[in-house]
Amino acid sequence: MATKVGLEEVRAAATRVSGSLHRTEVITCSTLDFMSGYKLFFKTEMWQKTGSFKARGALNAIKSCLERGSNPPMIVTHSSGNHGQAVAWAAKHCQLPCTVVVPEGTPVVKCEAIEGYGARLVKCHPTPTGRKEMADKIAKETGGKIVHPYDDYDVIAGQGTIGLELIKQVEDLDVVLVPISGGGMTSGIAVAVKSIKPDCKVIAVEPEGKDLWRSLESKERLWPNPPQFLNTIAEGIMTQQVGQVTFPLLCDLVDGVITVNDKEMAEGCRLAAERMKVMVEAASGAALAAALSDKMKDFAPEGKKIGVILCGGNVDMKKLPWLLEKVINQ
Amino acid sequence: MATKVGLEEVRAAATRVSGSLHRTEVITCSTLDFMSGYKLFFKTEMWQKTGSFKARGALNAIKSCLERGSNPPMIVTHSSGNHGQAVAWAAKHCQLPCTVVVPEGTPVVKCEAIEGYGARLVKCHPTPTGRKEMADKIAKETGGKIVHPYDDYDVIAGQGTIGLELIKQVEDLDVVLVPISGGGMTSGIAVAVKSIKPDCKVIAVEPEGKDLWRSLESKERLWPNPPQFLNTIAEGIMTQQVGQVTFPLLCDLVDGVITVNDKEMAEGCRLAAERMKVMVEAASGAALAAALSDKMKDFAPEGKKIGVILCGGNVDMKKLPWLLEKVINQ
Numbered sequence: 001m002a003t004k005v006g007l008e009e010v011r012a013a014a015t016r017v018s019g020s021l022h023r024t025e026v027i028t029c030s031t032l033d034f035m036s037g038y039k040l041f042f043k044t045e046m047w048q049k050t051g052s053f054k055a056r057g058a059l060n061a062i063k064s065c066l067e068r069g070s071n072p073p074m075i076v077t078h079s080s081g082n083h084g085q086a087v088a089w090a091a092k093h094c095q096l097p098c099t100v101v102v103p104e105g106t107p108v109v110k111c112e113a114i115e116g117y118g119a120r121l122v123k124c125h126p127t128p129t130g131r132k133e134m135a136d137k138i139a140k141e142t143g144g145k146i147v148h149p150y151d152d153y154d155v156i157a158g159q160g161t162i163g164l165e166l167i168k169q170v171e172d173l174d175v176v177l178v179p180i181s182g183g184g185m186t187s188g189i190a191v192a193v194k195s196i197k198p199d200c201k202v203i204a205v206e207p208e209g210k211d212l213w214r215s216l217e218s219k220e221r222l223w224p225n226p227p228q229f230l231n232t233i234a235e236g237i238m239t240q241q242v243g244q245v246t247f248p249l250l251c252d253l254v255d256g257v258i259t260v261n262d263k264e265m266a267e268g269c270r271l272a273a274e275r276m277k278v279m280v281e282a283a284s285g286a287a288l289a290a291a292l293s294d295k296m297k298d299f300a301p302e303g304k305k306i307g308v309i310l311c312g313g314n315v316d317m318k319k320l321p322w323l324l325e326k327v328i329n330q
Numbered sequence: 331m332a333t334k335v336g337l338e339e340v341r342a343a344a345t346r347v348s349g350s351l352h353r354t355e356v357i358t359c360s361t362l363d364f365m366s367g368y369k370l371f372f373k374t375e376m377w378q379k380t381g382s383f384k385a386r387g388a389l390n391a392i393k394s395c396l397e398r399g400s401n402p403p404m405i406v407t408h409s410s411g412n413h414g415q416a417v418a419w420a421a422k423h424c425q426l427p428c429t430v431v432v433p434e435g436t437p438v439v440k441c442e443a444i445e446g447y448g449a450r451l452v453k454c455h456p457t458p459t460g461r462k463e464m465a466d467k468i469a470k471e472t473g474g475k476i477v478h479p480y481d482d483y484d485v486i487a488g489q490g491t492i493g494l495e496l497i498k499q500v501e502d503l504d505v506v507l508v509p510i511s512g513g514g515m516t517s518g519i520a521v522a523v524k525s526i527k528p529d530c531k532v533i534a535v536e537p538e539g540k541d542l543w544r545s546l547e548s549k550e551r552l553w554p555n556p557p558q559f560l561n562t563i564a565e566g567i568m569t570q571q572v573g574q575v576t577f578p579l580l581c582d583l584v585d586g587v588i589t590v591n592d593k594e595m596a597e598g599c600r601l602a603a604e605r606m607k608v609m610v611e612a613a614s615g616a617a618l619a620a621a622l623s624d625k626m627k628d629f630a631p632e633g634k635k636i637g638v639i640l641c642g643g644n645v646d647m648k649k650l651p652w653l654l655e656k657v658i659n660q
Contacts, residue, residue, distance in 0.1 A: 046607040
């Protein structure tokens with residue numbers, strides 16, 4: 001595993017994965033510009049391979065590992081979501097077998113998506129520790145390599161390629177809004193953006209209950225242990241604590257945090273579908289919701305150029321965010 | 331009004347509207363290629379101004395009218411749907427006042443969309459004849475110009491620009507699948523495509539109950555009168571009869587018809603959202619459904635290049651096609 005991440009590592013990642021991944025488009029929408037008072041630039045990671053940005057970090061981690069000469073007989077991870085799909089895809093792309101540990105009770109559609117990329121599924125007890133233990137056990141038995149969803153410099157460098165692209169695609173960007181979970185994408189984008197354009201603000205967008213700013217400001221991990229999941233409709237950003245590796249990067253590089261609730265995220269998804277005709281998941285809706293929130297005024301006056309990371313589009317078509325009872329009754 | 335439409339008129343329309351309208355992208359999806367057995371090329375008219383292809387014909391009709399030196403004090407049309415929005419937008423774009431006649435009971439969201447483009451709304455009895463009479467009355471009183479949704483050579487030429495673009499964007503296209511209602515888009519695309527690449531097949535995609543092929547083959551209008559609406563979830567293609575102006579063009583130029591039912595259209599919309607992360611309306615879903623249907627084998631062997639017109643993306647976000655009870659219980 002790499003031992004640090006800077007602009008050089010992100011640039012190397014970009015070279016490493018180019019040709020295998022999409023340089024996703026940046027799209028705009030005059031109605032949403034009008035509604036927000038800003039010039040919004042949407043980075044469309046729902047059109048990335050596997051339907052989310054996670055393919056970037058997963059592929060960079062596996063390719064880096066191979067480049068360093070280690071030849072793992074197996075790639076292992078634990079995630080029923082976007083990271084699981086991304087690792088399965090990236091392993092297949094590198095012609096390596098892959099095992100994905102998912103909690104019992106994972107919806108069939110998600111299991112099929114992972115198996116669709118040729119990975120083997122192993123079920124485990126549906127707890128954060130249960131998943132980790134099972135993945136560790138399989139890695140140990142097989143000599144396999146575990147690809148962590150965020151606490152890995154290669155993964156962070158891979159996600160950083162989003163920032164590298166965005167800063168080239170949009171001249172004079174003032175702010176980037178990044179949905180945050182473990183912090184791999186946010187720290188990666190921050191490394192790239194801050195290295196190239198230090199005055200561009202990087203704002204993390206979190207679900208209620210994460211309380212990230214308190215920990216970042218005090219540079220102390222003030223979250224309760226053991227790690228918990230947040231009560232949010234955004235499956236992609238449910239993890240309350242950011243990573244051990246990502247935390248110091250985030251403390252150094254993140255300029256602020258905007259908190260959005262379920263109803264706002266769902267409305268973000270609805271507006272993306274209605275106005276831009278794109279289908280995004282709740283975590284992407286969170287970034288759009290942040291762009292539309294009053295809290296933006298703390299970071300940028302009207303008219304500024306705002307990058308909005310639409311991080312993924314893997315949605316259960318029967319459970320669209322804005323139609324969920326939980327959201328409607330909120 | 332123009333008195334004919336050929337490649338020259340479509341090319342003139344393209345020049346006339348360029349700069350004001352989008353040259354919509356063509357997108358692809360490997361999963362849908364695999365599912366269909368073809369190479370599918372999706373023309374993304376849901377990203378056209380006003381969210382549907384209708385902006386092309388409306389703008390060409392109004393601009394052509396101005397070019398011919400007539401200076402109508404008012405633009406008039408009757409449509410609560412995509413055509414109403416498109417005419418309202420095009421009139422505003424040309425700085426002309428606009429009145430749109432809509433049937434009583436039109437959902438508030440549609441009325442707001444039309445008013446959002448600055449047009450005046452007039453309500454009328456909710457029958458095809460009621461709408462037409464009211465529009466005629468207003469046009470007579472104001473000296474206004476009526477923009478017909480399809481039976482107008484300028485409108486047909488405007489829609490034809492889709493075909494002109496597509497045939498340039500995709501080399502060696504074998505088939506184009508076009509959702510059909512009054513036939514303005516289908517005849518326009520057919521004029522353009524057949525003029526440039528005569529061996530490219532133009533297939534109209536219709537809802538059940540339209541029975542277009544029988545009339546085309548016999549070159550006789552075999553539909554019952556007065557004109558009826560079909561019982562379909564696809565509001566955009568409900569009209570049973572094609573136009574008086576479009577019919578002879580369709581008889582000459584259309585190579586075949588594929589019929590799809592509500593469930594197939596809804597599944598087309600679901601797949602577009604799930605696999606391509608784009609939001610399209612039921613008429614667009616119809617074109618994708620046709621590409622996936624067994625009937626395609628009558629027109630092209632596996633592996634051929636198929637253009638699929640995603641004609642619009644104006645969907646009520648609370649009534650998504652694949653979640654409609656009517657579809658689920660079918």
